[in-house]
Amino acid sequence: MAIRFFLVCMMSIALHQGAVAHGGVVQEEDLCVIKVNYLRAHFKIYQPRVTGHEQFCEDLPAASESVFVMEYQHDALTTMPIDFRIIRDVTGQGRFARMEDVQQIDDIDSVTVFYQPATTEPDVFTIIHEFIEEGDFIGIVTATHPETDKVYAAVFPFEVGFTGVGYWPFFIAVLVLLQLQYLVMSGRLKRWRAGRRSGATAVLVVCALLFSAPDTVLAEEGELRVTYTTPAGEPEINTLHSWILHVESSLGAPIENAKIEVVGGMPEHDHGLPTRPRVTQELGDGNYRLDGMRFHMSGYWEITVTITTDDSKSVVVIPLRL
């Protein structure tokens, strides 16, 4: 059994779950953008088996496992259920296929190669699809307004097994959303965004303490300690696996009956985990089974564990290099 012991800083703070920082100047030059009016999400695709860390925002070089990562640049998108469909391009329109062309397909299910039902994600939306053949495809991202049920979509044709020299921005899109403008201008959303910002700041404080003076942090009142083991051995890239989390107080008392949420990502790459890990079982003695862990690339990761008990909410960031 591989045992890795990590450590950690802890503060009792009210903190929003979306702990992994995102955004940044570099991304502003990113050409892979989905636009919903002025709301934007950046988009990138990895094919970890064939091209490792290389990012694509247009055509994909090989029929292989592909990780699609969409990072919201505007918080309004985090409140919208979003689904993701990939179909074979049967429109005959190729690069110029638009939503109207897609809507004319009689039986969309028969040409669908991947479908992720609508889900609401904080910060990062990720799907993994393994293409089994090369060809022309169309991606369709559909967002549903939570209050008006109005549906907005972005359509992007792309090619798998692309060998030419053409150039196309991956996402060309989309719609005018007066409703969203309204939402953004409303006080409710503003307040919510302000809350998120303070949460992010709190995480930075936690990490600064972690790297500068861990002993001091461990001595503070209210801290928790999180360790984990990986029963199946060292985590391997692209392999779904489980962790056993152990949560205890600074005095070593196990923390039981806690609600635990886990998010993670690569801060240097501004993306999240390709999966949504969940604690599926409390094993007793402060141990919790965390299923659904999967790292799609090597490098520096941070796993953020939010532990909620009857009287506190705490966040522990586990640094991890694969």
Ligand SMILES: [Cu+2]
């Ligand atoms: Cu990465």
